[in-house]
């Protein structure tokens with residue numbers, strides 16, 4: 001099969017279209033003929049070989065954490081999926097390829113009203129937001145949520161999910177074009193953090209949960225604007241992974257500071273997330289309250305261009321690769 005391989009660590013040019021062995025599904029897996037694959041910031045980090053889980057690898061690797069497509073083979077234990085099903089799936093790697101084998105319990109049906117291609121932009125964002133905001137962050141009815149990076153893949157989906165579920169939402173973005181987009185989508189209180197200091201604007205809001213991917217000096221500022229018993233959840237630290245905080249801010253308000261990586265979670269945890277989002281979030285797609293925001297699609301062979309676009313940071317929503 002054709003697949004994009006990371007041939008060595010480096011810039012986008014190390015992504016090369018090559019012939020790779022077609023994966024074989026094990027007894028609990030299905031084989032998906034991929035229609036589209038989501039491009040994620042994590043793929044860029046993997047390509048640069050900054051390994052966040054403590055390993056360094058020079059091995060050739062097919063990136064890609066989410067796909068959509070049609071099931072063309074099922075393992076002997078698989079009872080809940082069948083050949084011909086159109087699904088989207090969370091995977092640990094290997095999405096930038098014509099075929100991928102994945103645990104059947106990590107596949108979900110393509111939601112009604114969403115195209116097969118668009119569905120590739122759903123799993124990573126919905127699973128990440130669900131696990132962090134609702135599982136770790138325990139966002140409760142009536143509470144307020146701030147998601148930084150509102151126009152990221154994570155932000156555009158997370159804000160829609162929280163709004164549809166009735167939460168009061170706040171967000172930040174780095175240009176007027178981005179804040180205009182978020183305002184047009186009516187995604188809560190939006191500020192351009194390059195023009196206004198979020199910690200001043202949101203100071204009196206008493207935010208209950210913050211989902212942050214920026215880190216660095218945002219961390220102490222986030223803690224300062226949290227309500228009593230607030231929760232700060234980090235999913236990255238793009239400014240800086242190492243932070244300075246004043247413990248008094250945590251102790252004086254009984255705050256919780258946590259975070260997670262989705263990729264290394266166990267298969268069981270991913271299955272639990274899949275079950276929860278199918279029950280709680282899939283109906284929001286069906287009722288057209290939420291949809292993936294797709295910025296641009298590229299043919300598989302142009303994966304390097306897709307990474308360049310992501311790295312220049314002007315995109316709004318998801319970037320996809322298609323197999324057509």
Ligand SMILES: NC(=O)c1ccc[n+]([C@@H]2O[C@H](COP(=O)([O-])OP(=O)(O)OC[C@H]3O[C@@H](n4cnc5c(N)ncnc54)[C@H](OP(=O)(O)O)[C@@H]3O)[C@@H](O)[C@H]2O)c1
Pocket residue numbers: 039040041042124128149150151152153154155172173174175178213214234235236237238239260261262263310313315317
């Ligand atoms: N831990 C996990 O399991 C997990 C899972 C999925 C995603 N993530 C993380 O969540 C974030 C969003 O992922 P994504 O795939 O949706 O990425 P993305 O679309 O590329 O979004 C990144 C966003 O971060 C904002 N940003 C703020 N400060 C930044 C900085 N210093 N450098 C670069 N960008 C900055 C950018 O918007 P502005 O122009 O508004 O600044 C950009 O929209 C990424 O950091 C990713 O690594 C973590």
